[in-house]
Amino acid sequence: MEITGPEYSKIVKDWSAAVKRSKGYPHLQVNNDGKVQYSFIKEFPNVSKKLLYNRILEWLSVSYGIFPTYLYSNQEDGKIICSISLKVYDNTTSSFTYVISIKDNKILVNIMNLGYQVSTVGHYSGDTWIPDSSYYSGIDQVFPIILKEPLKWNYYLDLMATINKQLNNEMDILSDFLINYDSRYIF
Numbered sequence: 665m666e667i668t669g670p671e672y673s674k675i676v677k678d679w680s681a682a683v684k685r686s687k688g689y690p691h692l693q694v695n696n697d698g699k700v701q702y703s704f705i706k707e708f709p710n711v712s713k714k715l716l717y718n719r720i721l722e723w724l725s726v727s728y729g730i731f732p733t734y735l736y737s738n739q740e741d742g743k744i745i746c747s748i749s750l751k752v753y754d755n756t757t758s759s760f761t762y763v764i765s766i767k768d769n770k771i772l773v774n775i776m777n778l779g780y781q782v783s784t785v786g787h788y789s790g791d792t793w794i795p796d797s798s799y800y801s802g803i804d805q806v807f808p809i810i811l812k813e814p815l816k817w818n819y820y821l822d823l824m825a826t827i828n829k830q831l832n833n834e835m836d837i838l839s840d841f842l843i844n845y846d847s848r849y850i851f
Contacts, residue, residue: 679810682817690824692803695776700803702775704835708842713742713768716842720744720764720771723841742766747777750830756782758827773838775831778803780823803827 667675683689695701708716717739724730728748735746744764749757761777783798806812809820 675810675814678814679817682814682821685818686821686825688825689809690821690828692824692828698804699776700778700807702773702831702835704773704775705770706773706835706839706842707770709769711769711842713766714739716766716768716771717742717744719842719845720766720838723838724762726841727837750834752780752823752826752830755784756780756823758830760831771842773835778827780827 692700693702695703717737721737721744724735724744724746728746730746730748735744737744742765744766745761747759747761749759752758758778758780760775760779763774763776765772765774779800779802781798781800784794784796786796787794803824806820806824809817809824812820
């Protein structure tokens with residue numbers, strides 16, 4: 665399909681307006697294969713691998729209600745792997761996999777397999793019952809946003825920005841939990 669000059673100008677103008685409304689294009693981390701994957705290295709001086717391992721398991725249980733049977737963990741290897749879902753909007757959740765590698769004094773958190781699910785509740789449309797439905801997509805399927813329907817640009821830009829913010833907040837919360845761990849138990 666060939667785009668004429670005026671059509672191209674309109675697309676660029678509409679795209680610029682959408683990005684401006686969304687306060688910029690989302691800055692998601694990608695791996696060497698071009699897939700969305702976050703990597704965070706956090707250092708915790710004078711904290712042993714064993715202590716970091718146990719504190720992270722506690723954080724996962726407190727934050728997500730995850731029990732050891734719902735995750736892979738190996739203290740000797742310093743590895744914890746689990747899948748998480750977070751609410752993005754009323755009808756949308758994000759999902760991802762944590763792969764946490766632990767050494768003395770530091771952790772590497774990789775967040776991969778990012779996706780989102782949109783669910784709709786069953787309802788009547790006139791006299792017709794529309795059943796519950798859901799749609800799942802990997803985050804990588806959203807890009808490049810400009811090639812999607814223009815009516816969905818703002819939704820995708822906001823979705824990506826919201827998920828990006830959530831993932832960065834999760835890492836801040838984990839760091840805070842690990843740093844302030846001892847003060848929680850002084851009573």
